[in-house]
Amino acid sequence: MNAELPTRQQRVRSFLEEYLESNEYPPTLREIGRAIGVKSTSLISYYLDQLEERGYLVRQRSVSRGLRLVRRDSPRELKARPEILSIPYLGHIVASAPVPIEPLSGDESVELSRALFGANTANLFALTVKGDSMIDALIHDGDTIILRHQERVENGEMAAVWLDEPGETTLKKVYYEGRQVRLQPANPSMGPIYVPEDNVRVQGKVVMVIRQLE
Amino acid sequence: MNAELPTRQQRVRSFLEEYLESNEYPPTLREIGRAIGVKSTSLISYYLDQLEERGYLVRQRSVSRGLRLVRRDSPRELKARPEILSIPYLGHIVASAPVPIEPLSGDESVELSRALFGANTANLFALTVKGDSMIDALIHDGDTIILRHQERVENGEMAAVWLDEPGETTLKKVYYEGRQVRLQPANPSMGPIYVPEDNVRVQGKVVMVIRQLE
DNA sequence: CTTGACACAGAACATTCGTTCGATTATAAT
DNA sequence: ATTATAATCGAACGAATGTTCTGTGTCAAG
The missing domain is CATH 1.10.10.10 (Winged helix-like DNA-binding domain superfamily/Winged helix DNA-binding domain)
Incomplete structure (x- = not known):
């Protein structure tokens, strides 16, 4: 007040x-x-x-x-509009660190139409891409990505993956192949990498990419 | 009046x-x-x-x-949540027709956080991509794109462009070069096309691409 | 045909604008 | 006492801003 x-x-x-x-x-x-x-x-x-x-x-x-x-209307206003999702914005995704679990500051969120999503809208969070190291996922510096907290994904789904060795986050399509995981870039001109399963931590499944052009 | x-x-x-x-x-x-x-x-x-x-x-x-x-009608109630944009959804963008001017049905809109946009949030509209013909813009079937009504763009900006000849819509970066317009695909492995200026109609500037991955 | 008003247009300019940078002081935590 | 953070402040800067000036083209009136 x-x-x-x-x-x-x-x-x-x-x-x-x-x-x-x-x-x-x-x-x-x-x-x-x-x-x-x-x-x-x-x-x-x-x-x-x-x-x-x-x-x-x-x-x-x-x-x-x-x-x-900002005019102080009823805080229930947004809840009365079920067609809008308010997705927690947790900060940045960079190659050199795991994805953030808590927001860096305050209660920032990203509002998006529910119609842009599939049926499952639980456990979503938003990150902004920092740096060019996600380019092999065709994701650029400055893009906003929406992920769902998941520790495992289906074969072929894109995830934010933390690799204990060499200690980096990458965005790739994940395929479980025996004791190994194949990480496939979305950019078809790039080859996959193979990593032991216990070296891989799925930190969230990528469900949306938002690219600003200005 | x-x-x-x-x-x-x-x-x-x-x-x-x-x-x-x-x-x-x-x-x-x-x-x-x-x-x-x-x-x-x-x-x-x-x-x-x-x-x-x-x-x-x-x-x-x-x-x-x-x-x-000077308002001639009763003052509009300002929106309670200025941080959310409600963008008119006008339907689909396909290669074989100009982009729609009016919505196909009703008052559909897409709600997005204002924070995802730059300073200029006027005249925006949303379309869904139909078909694979925008792939040279790295835009896929099913993506949602946000455009601004503009009949001209700055060099290098991506626009939805209607070509009178051969009668198609394309998404490309636009460069005005004398009496010609260079239309440059975003996909760097593809070459530009050159079109006489009077054959080109800019139907809107692309300001955002939203890719759903599920 | 001439003239004046209106519509249109671009360039240049002085001023305004918000951000960045570097600095000092006050306050809170250790 | 030390350190970190918040609050405060001014200067400088590049970009943005609206006005002014000059010019061209169109049209209607005389």
């Missing part, structure tokens, strides 16, 4: 409400600063980040006047 | 309404120009002056995004 906000942030929020009421577009960082007596645009940016983190507003990065206030 | 406005001004007004609906702050002159295919910021300013003179909006001089629509 507002009472929990530091004074400066309360003043920023109040100013935003008043400004939007009368202007119908948001103020710039400098207008906010002039209104509350702060000259530093980076400090205003810091306050807006704080307000965003606490759920009072949403910023649009690198855009003039890029913010919207 | 809208019917009295010249075409360009009508398009500006429509764009403003849509933009404000989804962003809650007004566009810049350049954003308006990009949306309606006009490069000249002075012409956009001229159109806004015309719309102001006719009572459709009020401008704030020398201010970034300085305009408010």
Whole structure:
């Protein structure tokens, strides 16, 4: 609630409400600063980040006047809309570490239409790809991927796989072949690798890839 | 009434309404120009002056995004969850027809987190890919793509392009080279095609690809 | 045919804009 | 006392922004 906000942030929020009421577009960082007596645009940016983190507003990065206030409606609103999935966003997937289990900060989520998914929408989580090491899965730096917590997948399904040796995460189609696992890149011009079964940890099945082009 | 406005001004007004609906702050002159295919910021300013003179909006001089629509109907209830975009779903994209302009049935939409997008979230629509003819764009049958209504793109951006000759839709990166347009597949193992400029119709810029893997 | 108004267009410019960087101070935890 | 984090701050920067200026083309009125 507002009472929990530091004074400066309360003043920023109040100013935003008043400004939007009368202007119908948001103020710039400098207008906010002039209104509350702060000259530093980076400090205003810091306050807006704080307000965003606490759920009072949403910023649009690198855009003039890029913010919207969040109006506090009933938190049941989303639950009343069963056609939307709210999928926990846990951070980044990189080659050099296992996939995150808990979110790095706060309660971030990705909202997607249920219609984009199959029948099973349990245990989903979202990660952003960092680096080019997933390129053999035809997955690029910056893509968002949706996975389901699963420790085993069906033959031919793509999974995020942690290899104890050499200590890396990879995205590949998994085939169990006796005591070995064949890891097949999605890129057909690349060959598979074979790994002892006990060296492989499936960390989640990839169910969706979202590529932004801008 | 809208019917009295010249075409360009009508398009500006429509764009403003849509933009404000989804962003809650007004566009810049350049954003308006990009949306309606006009490069000249002075012409956009001229159109806004015309719309102001006719009572459709009020401008704030020398201010970034300085305009408010004059609302003639009852004020719309702002969406409770600005962080979710509801994007009209218009059906399928196939090689043998132009992309659909109206939905095939009802008011279907795709809900996606705004955080998955860049600053410009106006004029978006969703299509599902039918058939394998977009594979040279590394886009598969069944993928969902999100496009923005644009009649022109920047060099290197991927667009849904209708070719009058031979009468097909393709997804390619577009480069304007003199009187010709180079259409470059995303698949690096494939070569470009060159088409006369007047044979090409950009039907929308591809801003996202969503691949379901199950 | 000439003229003026309107519609359209691009380039250049000064100013505004948000981010980044580096810094200091205050506070909390160890 | 030390360390880490949060809060605070100003300067500089590259990019974005709207305005101004100049120009062309179209059309209607005289």
